[in-house]
Amino acid sequence: MHLEEFARGPSLLHRLDPRVKIPAALALSMVTAVADRWVVLAAALILSVGLTLGARLPFSRVAARLLAVNLFLAAIWLFLPFSTPGRPLAALGPFTATWEGAGLALAVTLKSNAIVLGVLALLATSPVFSLVHGLRHLRVPDKLVHLFFFTFRYFQVIHEEYLRLRLAMRVRCFVPKTDRRTYRALAWLVGMLLVRSYDRSIRVHQAMRCRGYDGRLWILHHFELENRDLWFLAASGCMILVLAGLEWTNLIL
Amino acid sequence: MDESYPLIRITDLGFSYPDGRRVLDGLSLVFEPGLKAGLTGANGTGKTTLFHLIMGLLRPTSGRLEIFGRPRTREEDFREVRAGIGFVFQDADDQLFCPTVADDVAFGPLNLGLGRDEAHARVHEALDLLGLGAYEHRITYQLSGGEKKLVSLATVLSMKPRLLLLDEPTAGLDEPASERLVQVLNDLGLPLFIISHDRDFLKKTVTHLFRLEAGRIR
Incomplete structure (x- = not known):
């Protein structure tokens, strides 16, 4: 079993400082999780797919992880359309699926896939110990x-x-x-x-x-923020703001 | 450094586990400066327990524990003990918990309050001493059993101990790895206190044997 299979690679995302990737992943996940509008969900998914392509992760391994997530979601598709009240979509014996239920299931599916891909592209591309150091630098x-x-x-x-x-x-x-x-x-x-x-x-x-441990972990390595990190921070900040703006205003249907 | 007093002086030590099992009973032992000693005894006679008592991981039920010339009873007393005695656990997976070798070897020195540059220097010094110079950036859980054992040793050597306690250091090691460990320990020249069932290994590393039987040293 190899938990850090994506951690090393040639892409820009692999070289970025975890201190900018962690907040970006967190913001992207939060906006996607609370968004209700289809345009935001679609945009988030496109953004995540773009990040995954940009990280040049091996396709088969990503597909395997997505399969695991979507197997869970299959259970949601089994129950949600039939248990949500609303306009009837189709009937299966005594059970009736609704448009509202199907919409909800689709929203959950889009959100889950977008978040998983985003986190894979942003966080799985750093070794866990860099993330740990990043979290400590971020005062977690x-x-x-x-x-x-x-x-x-x-x-x-x-x-x-x-x-x-x-x-x-x-x-x-x-x-x-x-x-x-x-x-x-x-x-x-x-x-x-x-x-x-x-x-x-x-x-x-x-x-x-x-070995003298008293509850505090000291850090041996320190990070240097580079220009590309600042550019990434600015760009991801803009993208998040666009997503949030789309969600909380009525621009575009 | 004044080492005219024994490194460890144990007087009439007793220890029972909370379930009432009496492991050590009236144990006395004097560990003179510069001594290289083995500790033998049947399984379950309390050899590891004795090491845990010396390191302050357990507290004796009775008796007196003097280390580096001072009585040790409270947690604060043992901080100084731990800085001076390097304890290598039997299972390297218990000892090595950092992702890279460098992080793990630097863990002790950083806890002792050393700065990053000093800690780095200690890492290189300890690794070079064991011929592990190229291992700095290796991932600890991907090392072989023999490599893990040597890296465990490096993680305590970087704290510059005055005495090494080793718990079954050859358990699970093959012949060449075991030979390498003998070489390394003899080159270090530090006082040693080794729990082992490996007669051959003890013959090559220590000059004195303590035998633990029925709760005391025979």
């Missing part, structure tokens, strides 16, 4: 930054532990089936992972204290 509370960072760092270790346990089950001829014994074995596996993760967190904290 230490506790949140630590949570984010340790989740990332130990995800890998816990995943490896999970694979080891699965392997240990397999070499003893465990074949998952749809029966109570399988569920119980899998529940034990999850429980064991939780216990082990807890134990490990204690050992990591002890190891940190042995």
Whole structure:
């Protein structure tokens, strides 16, 4: 498993300072999340697709991530059109889909895809530790930054532990089936992972204290803002303002 | 530096876990300056517990703990201890938590209040000492087991310790990695206190053996 598969690359977005990319991603996500007008949603999606193309991310890997998101959204399409009151669109046996419900589902789909693509292009193009440093420079509370960072760092270790346990089950001829014994074995596996993760967190904290840790993380590397970062900040600020302007005025239908 | 006093003097130390399990009982030990010693004993006799007590990660139930010539009881006392004793954990994944080797090796020095330039200098010094000069920008979780062990050692050497505590340093290492560790430890010339079941490794690194049995040193 490689969580930082997009972090290194040749594009301008890869070289930008995380301190400008983080606020840009946050603003883009927020505007897109609260927007109601179709023109804003469409513009946000176009912008995100443009950023993704600009970041020159490998198409198949991006598609795989979008597939995961849209599988979730499929569930929304299954229920939302039928559960929202409004003008009837189509009937399926005793259930009636409505225009309002379909519109809502479409809006959620556009928003989700736009935000995921935007975040992929803006944040996944930095190594996690640069993001962590960026967050600290942006004065995000230490506790949140630590949570984010340790989740990332130990995800890998816990995943490896999970694979080891699965392997240990397999070499003893465990074949998952749809029966109570399988569920119980899998529940034990999850429980064991939780216990082990807890134990490990204690050992990591002890190891940190042995090296003089007292709750504050110091930064070894510092960033330099360059011209291209300032240009990007200005350009993304303008784009966000345009989106917000479209949402809160009645320009263009 | 005046090192006429023992680095560690433990008198009649007792320790029980909260569940009532008594691990150490009336343990006494004197660790003289310059000593290189191994700590052996069956599984579960409290070897790691003893190291945790020395580092102040656990507090004794009874007895007296003197390190660098001073009694140590409170958390503040142990800050000085941790700055002077480098403790290398058994599992390098517990020790290495930063993304790059440089960040991890700089973690201790930065905690000690060193400036960035000094910390950088310490990183290079520690890595060069272990022949890891090219590892500075490597990603820690992508290193091999032997590399992780050496980098763990570098993360405590950068704090310039007066004594090294190593918990099962050869666990999981192959022959060449283990040999390299022997070489490195002998070149450092620092006092050593090593938990190990590896007789061969101990023979090559230490001159004295403490044996932990039934809660005390035999």
